[in-house]
Amino acid sequence: MTSLEGIIQSGGRRYRTATEYVEATLKQAILSGALLPGTPLRQEELATRFEMSRMPIREALRQLEAQGLVDFEPHRGAIVVEITLADADDNFAIRSALEPQALRLSLPHLGADDFALADEVIAEIDGETDPARMGELNRRFHMTLYAAAGLPRLLALTEQHLVAADRYLRFHLATDGDMGQAEHRALVAACRSGDETEAVAVLGRHLARAKAGLTGFFAARAAT
Numbered sequence: 001m002t003s004l005e006g007i008i009q010s011g012g013r014r015y016r017t018a019t020e021y022v023e024a025t026l027k028q029a030i031l032s033g034a035l036l037p038g039t040p041l042r043q044e045e046l047a048t049r050f051e052m053s054r055m056p057i058r059e060a061l062r063q064l065e066a067q068g069l070v071d072f073e074p075h076r077g078a079i080v081v082e083i084t085l086a087d088a089d090d091n092f093a094i095r096s097a098l099e100p101q102a103l104r105l106s107l108p109h110l111g112a113d114d115f116a117l118a119d120e121v122i123a124e125i126d127g128e129t130d131p132a133r134m135g136e137l138n139r140r141f142h143m144t145l146y147a148a149a150g151l152p153r154l155l156a157l158t159e160q161h162l163v164a165a166d167r168y169l170r171f172h173l174a175t176d177g178d179m180g181q182a183e184h185r186a187l188v189a190a191c192r193s194g195d196e197t198e199a200v201a202v203l204g205r206h207l208a209r210a211k212a213g214l215t216g217f218f219a220a221r222a223a224t
Contacts, residue, residue, distance in 0.1 A: 004029045004049065018056035022046070023063050030069050030080055031171075033221045041070060041078040067131045068170030081167060085218040088168045091161060092211045098158045099207070100200045102146035107196055109148035118144045118188045125181060131173050135166040141184060145191060172213050180206050 004025075015021035026046075029035040041061060047054045061078045064070040070078050121141040128134050139162045146158055173179070183206040190199035 004034050006034075018050075018052050019059040019063070022050055022052075022056050022060035025050075026060060026064060027067070027069060030064070031217075031221070035080050037080050037082040037084070039080040040076060041080065043077070067173075068135075068167045083167055083171060085215065088211070088214045091165050091168060092207060094161050095158075095165065096204070096207050098154070098161060099142065099146065100203055102149045102151075102154055102158050103191075103199060103203055104196060105149035105151065105154075106146050107148075107191055107194070107199060109150070110145065110191055114144060114148065115188055115192055118184075118191075122181060122184050122188070125179055125184070131170045134173065134179060135169050138169060138179065139163065139166070145187065168214055169210070171217060172210060178213075180209060183209070 015024060026035070026041070035041075043054045043057045043061070046057045050057065061070055061072075065072060065078070069081055071081050072078055118141060121137055121144060125134060125137045125141070128137060139159065142162060143155070143159055146155060149155060183202055187199060187202045187206065190202055
């Protein structure tokens with residue numbers, strides 16, 4: 001497996017700023033597995049390895065945090081996020097049980113205002129490039145279609161696991177970039193027509209595709 005030093009030395013494309021270069025290099029190292037989960041990313045050490053000041057290192061780490069690839073922990077600083085296929089599978093299993101039920105209960109009560117709001121969120125996602133913001137919009141889209149279920153605890157649990165899925169979504173976006181907008185639109189169309197069977201089927205395909213994307217990511221990383 002290529003080390004961080006190997007990735008730095010390989011060069012590659014030119015970047016407009018030092019921050020952009022550090023961000024892209026560290027992202028490649030994280031996604032390839034050259035930097036393993038839990039690895040501390042000390043600014044002073046990275047500045048030495050990249051042969052630059054700490055300022056672009058600090059900014060790059062903040063951008064990677066926004067993408068869900070780095071966490072900042074008290075007394076430890078920046079570390080590579082802990083994310084495993086087992087954790088992702090667990091999350092998708094729970095979502096696959098909760099979200100179809102929330103959708104079934106909500107669909108009969110959805111109206112024109114709900115569909116208009118869902119369309120607005122889809123349009124916002126189309127124009128968004130910030131992974132953190134895309135995760136927030138994705139949650140808002142799904143919860144717009146589930147909110148009329150009228151069961152507060154079910155909805156709270158559903159949203160809790162959508163929030164937890166943000167980390168996996170950001171890894172998926174970092175490697176694939178596809179938010180599943182075609183499925184979002186198909187889901188709204190099925191709900192508009194009142195077709196519960198089709199709506200639940202579209203939602204199932206949407207979750208299965210996202211899970212397959214992450215499975216592929218981990219398989220590719222293990223093969224490097």
